[in-house]
Amino acid sequence: MSRTRFVFRPALIAALLGAGACSAPRPVTQPASPVLDAAAFEQLRRKNILFLSPEEQLRVYPNVERMWPTRTIQRSDRPYPLPPAPRALDDVRYSVRGTSYTLRDFIERTNVSGLLVLKDGHVVLERYANGNTSQTRWTSFSVAKSVVSLLFGAAIRDGHIKSLDEPVTRYLPALKGSAYDGVSLRHLLQMSSGVAWNENYGDPQSDVARMSEVTLTEGLDGFLRYMARLSRAAPPGTRFSYNTGETHVAGAVLRAATGQSLSDYLSARIWQPFGMESDAYWALLRERDVEHGGCCISATLRDYGRIGQFALDEGVTRDGTRVLPPRWIAESTRPAAPYTGVG
Known part of the structure; x- marks a missing residue:
């Protein structure tokens, strides 16, 4: 089974919903994942989340707040309504090497643990598998990167950050x-700092793997020391390089600028005002430390959907309060430079 991740991008959602629909589906669940006994729990807790087997993923992803240090993202007392408007998506098809597949084929072939489709704020399709339900919190990975981008928009709107052209070192x-001299916040968010980085998840000696080990033992201070030792591969703003470490750096910038933890700022500016119905959890580097800026928010599927709806609504809450700058979503999702990447 491939690692399941929920990705919410306005353009992706719009394209998916424009593909057509017919008869009404029902939420589907499958038998529950194996229950963790004490010995298995402790063994999994000591593992690097990057190198879990498919079977271990099914045990760990719904239980991250029980296994590692987390901070709570507080739910709203006025949940954003997601009324049902069920429609089958049987006409949605895709082709691979000349063979046509349906949406159901996709779900089964990729072992998707949950799928939610929203159109105009209504639930068109909602399915669960692998023992998950609407109450299950499932750990996402790089969804946190998009959340950090949203929080940067909020921090600019709130006056905590003056400009994306400010230097990271400020x-x-x-x-x-370090190699981050001359790198702006804009470069950081576009992953175009030019700092050398290896994001190979299959290599235990890659930067992303070594960074994970450092943060477990040394927390934020050790992480920043690790990033400060990296070399330069290209001038800032000239090359895109996918870099989870830089989103951790972006998270550290947010903490310095706002004076709040990422979880508290997310609770206050988005999670509660927009109407997320359940508490969520954000994994910490280590006990009583800071959040992983590039990873590991654990939330319900419907609240992941609400994150997507928040983006589709341009960062405006139901009462008309604007949380993000007017063009933040548009600028975050369009190409801004000649190299590969968006935002």
């Missing part, structure tokens, strides 16, 4: 004298 002096 907020994180620990990176002065």
Whole structure:
């Protein structure tokens, strides 16, 4: 089974919903995942989340708040309604090497643990598998990167950050004298700092794997020391390189700028005002430390859907309060440079 991730991008949602629909589906569940006994729990807790087997993923992803340090993202007392408007999506098809597949084929072949489709704020399709239900919190990985981008928009709107053209080192002096000299917040969010980085998840010696090990033992200070030792591969703003470490750096910038934890700021500016119905959890680097800026928010499928709806609504809550700058979503999702990447 491939690692299941929920990705919410306005363009992706619009394209999916425009593909057509017919008869009404029902939410589907499958038998529950194996229950963790104490010995299995402790064994899994000691593992690097990047290197879990498919069977281990099914045990860990719904239980992250029980296994590792997390901070709570507080739910709203006025949930954003997601009324049902069920429609089958049997006409949605895709082709691979000349063979046509349906949406059901996709769900079964990729072992999707949950799928939610929204159109105009209504639930068109909602399905669960692998023992999950509408109450299950499932750990996403890089959804956190999009959430950090939303929080940057909120921080600019709130006046905590003046401009994306400010240098990273203004907020994180620990990176002065490193390859991050001359790197702006814009470069950071576009993953175009030019700092050398290896994001190979299959390589235990890659930067992303070594960074994960460092943060477990040394927390934020150790993480910043690791990033400060990296070399430069290209001038800032000239090359895109997917880099989870830089989203961790972006998270550290947000903490310095707002004076709040990522979880608290997310609760106050988006989770509660927009109307997320359940508490969520954000994994910490280690006990009583800071959140992973690039990873590991654990939330219900419907609240992941509400994140997508928040983006589709341009960062405006139901009462008309604007949380993000007017063009933040548009600027975050359009190509802004000649190299590969968006935003």
